[in-house]
Amino acid sequence: MDFKTYISDHVDYYLVGPLVTLARETGVNAVRNGFVEGVSHHLEKKGRVAKANLKDVSLPRILKLFRGYKSQLAAILLLALLAAVIGLIPPLVMREIIDKAIPQGSMRLLTEMAMLMIALPVASGVLGVWQNHLNTKVTQGVMRDLGQSLFRNLQRQSMSFFTDAKSGEIVQRLTGDVQAVQNVVTSLVVSSITQIVIVATTIGILFALDWKLAILSVLILPLFVLPVRKVSKVRKQLRVETQKVRADIASQLSESFGVSGALLTRIFGRERHQEAEYRTMVQKVMDLELRLNLVGRWFGMATNTLGPLGTAIIYMYGGYSVITGSMTLGGIVAFAAYLGRLYMPVGTLLNLHVEVATALGVFQRIFEYEDMVPGVLDRPDARQLGLVRGHVAYKQVSFAYTPGQYALRGVTFDAQPGEMVALVGPSGAGKSTLIGMIARLYDPTEGAVEVDGVDVRDVQLASLRSQIAYVTQESFLFHATIRENLLFAKEDASQEEMEAACRQAYIHDFIMSLPEGYDTTVGERGHRLSGGERQRIAIARAILKRPRILILDEATSHLDSESESYVQAALEELMQGRTTLVIAHRLSTVLAADHILVIEAGSIAERGRIASSWRWEDCMRGCIKRSSRKQTKANGCFGIPTAYAR
Numbered sequence: 001m002d003f004k005t006y007i008s009d010h011v012d013y014y015l016v017g018p019l020v021t022l023a024r025e026t027g028v029n030a031v032r033n034g035f036v037e038g039v040s041h042h043l044e045k046k047g048r049v050a051k052a053n054l055k056d057v058s059l060p061r062i063l064k065l066f067r068g069y070k071s072q073l074a075a076i077l078l079l080a081l082l083a084a085v086i087g088l089i090p091p092l093v094m095r096e097i098i099d100k101a102i103p104q105g106s107m108r109l110l111t112e113m114a115m116l117m118i119a120l121p122v123a124s125g126v127l128g129v130w131q132n133h134l135n136t137k138v139t140q141g142v143m144r145d146l147g148q149s150l151f152r153n154l155q156r157q158s159m160s161f162f163t164d165a166k167s168g169e170i171v172q173r174l175t176g177d178v179q180a181v182q183n184v185v186t187s188l189v190v191s192s193i194t195q196i197v198i199v200a201t202t203i204g205i206l207f208a209l210d211w212k213l214a215i216l217s218v219l220i221l222p223l224f225v226l227p228v229r230k231v232s233k234v235r236k237q238l239r240v241e242t243q244k245v246r247a248d249i250a251s252q253l254s255e256s257f258g259v260s261g262a263l264l265t266r267i268f269g270r271e272r273h274q275e276a277e278y279r280t281m282v283q284k285v286m287d288l289e290l291r292l293n294l295v296g297r298w299f300g301m302a303t304n305t306l307g308p309l310g311t312a313i314i315y316m317y318g319g320y321s322v323i324t325g326s327m328t329l330g331g332i333v334a335f336a337a338y339l340g341r342l343y344m345p346v347g348t349l350l351n352l353h354v355e356v357a358t359a360l361g362v363f364q365r366i367f368e369y370e371d372m373v374p375g376v377l378d379r380p381d382a383r384q385l386g387l388v389r390g391h392v393a394y395k396q397v398s399f400a401y402t403p404g405q406y407a408l409r410g411v412t413f414d415a416q417p418g419e420m421v422a423l424v425g426p427s428g429a430g431k432s433t434l435i436g437m438i439a440r441l442y443d444p445t446e447g448a449v450e451v452d453g454v455d456v457r458d459v460q461l462a463s464l465r466s467q468i469a470y471v472t473q474e475s476f477l478f479h480a481t482i483r484e485n486l487l488f489a490k491e492d493a494s495q496e497e498m499e500a501a502c503r504q505a506y507i508h509d510f511i512m513s514l515p516e517g518y519d520t521t522v523g524e525r526g527h528r529l530s531g532g533e534r535q536r537i538a539i540a541r542a543i544l545k546r547p548r549i550l551i552l553d554e555a556t557s558h559l560d561s562e563s564e565s566y567v568q569a570a571l572e573e574l575m576q577g578r579t580t581l582v583i584a585h586r587l588s589t590v591l592a593a594d595h596i597l598v599i600e601a602g603s604i605a606e607r608g609r610i611a612s613s614w615r616w617e618d619c620m621r622g623c624i625k626r627s628s629r630k631q632t633k634a635n636g637c638f639g640i641p642t643a644y645a646r
């Protein structure tokens with residue numbers, strides 16, 4: 001699997017696009033060793049973004065990326081020094097030939113100098129290869145570290161970040177942006193070290209040859225610097241804009257060509273519209289890149305013309321010195337040859353400065369992700385949660401996505417180990433928010449959620465989540481084989497364990513009927529399977545995890561009755577002996593629950609259980625009707641809002 005595919009698989013599916021269908025089929029695995037079996041579509045609404053603590057993108061911060069590569073950098077410096085010293089010799093050789101070998105008619109000296117002229121490039125070539133290898137090693141290492149650090153920080157973000165992030169944007173930052181700074185990183189190492197060494201050694205030798213001429217040749221250098229600031233600023237702005245449009249393109253592509261997006265586009269006949277949108281964006285990138293390039297070229301041209309100016313001045317003054325006899329002909333030729341070694345690297349260094357400034361915008365985008373503060377974190381003193389019995393308690397839990405706007409208010413309930421709690425209530429009441437808290441998708445704003453009497457914020461996330469499974473309405477599967485999808489829950493599961501889980505989920509026989517069995521690839525988001533098959537594989541995956549606590553969001557989608565009964569049977573197997581919090585959409589689930597919580601506007605409006613003596617028809621007649629609340633309460637039952645009888 002290549003890097004981009006890996007990132008897409010691990011990041012893209014967290015993201016929630018604006019298309020509802022796409023969003024509903026989006027799944028999540030927040031932490032690799034974690035618990036999440038997919039993401040509930042309820043969480044796919046506008047969320048908070050973990051606040052980025054955006055620091056200034058300064059050169060020192062970029063240079064910090066090279067911290068772990070000191071020995072390689074020292075070796076590069078040494079090689080650059082050697083190469084620079086070797087590079088200083090040819091003009092001296094020329095001077096020897098012009099001033100000594102030719103006038104003295106010494107063939108021996110001439111041959112020696114000619115041999116030296118051949119040997120020197122060979123030596124610097126060998127050093128160059130070595131230096132290049134080290135450069136690549138450092139550059140690739142820095143890019144790897146940067147990518148890893150971004151990936152790690154993304155994995156630590158709470159769900160709010162992913163519900164708010166734009167599809168494709170994360171992928172673009174991890175791949176496109178990181179790629180975009182690669183050249184700068186390379187030139188920072190290669191060019192800056194090499195060019196600085198060349199400039200320093202050349203200035204040294206110029207002063208040694210003739211200090212007056214040397215002063216004259218460096219006087220022109222400030223002229224090079226003048227346009228740099230302006231050019232850097234313009235290029236930085238253009239670069240930021242380009243990367244933004246690129247991110248938009250990445251988003252549009254991942255949405256349009258995801259299975260759900262492609263389906264929606266076809267159903268609504270929006271192909272041409274999508275194409276036009278894409279065309280506009282790629283055209284914009286093209287225009288921006290052209291402008292970026294043009295500004296760079298003009299700057300390059302300006303610096304290139306300054307070199308000949310310096311050389312002309314030196315020939316004028318130097319020529320005069322030769323005429324007056326204060327300098328030899330070989331001396332002036334050597335001096336002029338050194339000028340090339342001075343002006344060219346200065347130009348390159350300034351170009352590099354412009355490149356770095358241009359890339360600062362991209363670094364800014366990268367560092368923004370690196371600096372994001374995770375919403376849900378392990379406390380420094382968080383302890384390992386041992387195997388739990390599964391006692392779940394919500395104590396006066398309130399939660400606000402945005403300050404002051406409570407999605408949950410004072411929720412208190414208890415589920416003993418092995419009990420099933422069914423949540424019912426109108427859309428937007430807060431059911432998903434509530435069930436997500438047990439696995440710390442969100443932490444309460446007030447109150448506490450406890451497992452076996454321990455506040456979930458006091459234990460290590462991984463140890464908590466490893467004991468919880470979450471089966472969502474729309475089950476997410478990776479574009480991988482069934483086996484790989486199953487092993488996502490338990491990396492070291494044996495074939496027997498896997499098959500046992502699939503048998504319990506009533507899916508083993510189906511898998512075996514496929515030509516490639518467990519090695520069948522399930523397609524993008526599992527779309528090559530039917531809805532019911534996908535759900536049963538997701539259930540098998542949850543069974544394989546052997547969770548103590550189960551979070552379940554019953555599917556509302558209508559499977560055919562046979563498929564439905566399989567899924568139902570699989571779920572019953574999964575719930576056996578596990579504490580289960582279920583957002584119930586089926587009356588049979590409500591009937592089977594140990595506790596029923598009716599959630600309305602973020603609070604528990606009613607709670608109770610259906611009396612075992614009641615039959616379904618009684619419920620239809622009695623409990624379901626809001627008007628009969630009093631009567632049903634008198635019977636130890638309560639009214640379920642009419643909406644949930646459907």
Ligand SMILES: Nc1ncnc2c1ncn2[C@@H]1O[C@H](COP(=O)(O)OP(=O)(O)OP(=O)(O)O)[C@@H](O)[C@H]1O
Nearest residue numbers: 042045046047163401407427428429430431432433
């Ligand atoms: N990420 C979020 N950012 C801000 N508000 C949110 C976010 N997710 C949900 N909400 C809001 O919080 C409230 C509770 O939402 P929640 O998804 O928990 O309800 P629900 O009962 O599960 O609804 P449904 O049955 O329709 O899925 C709603 O008003 C919703 O708009």
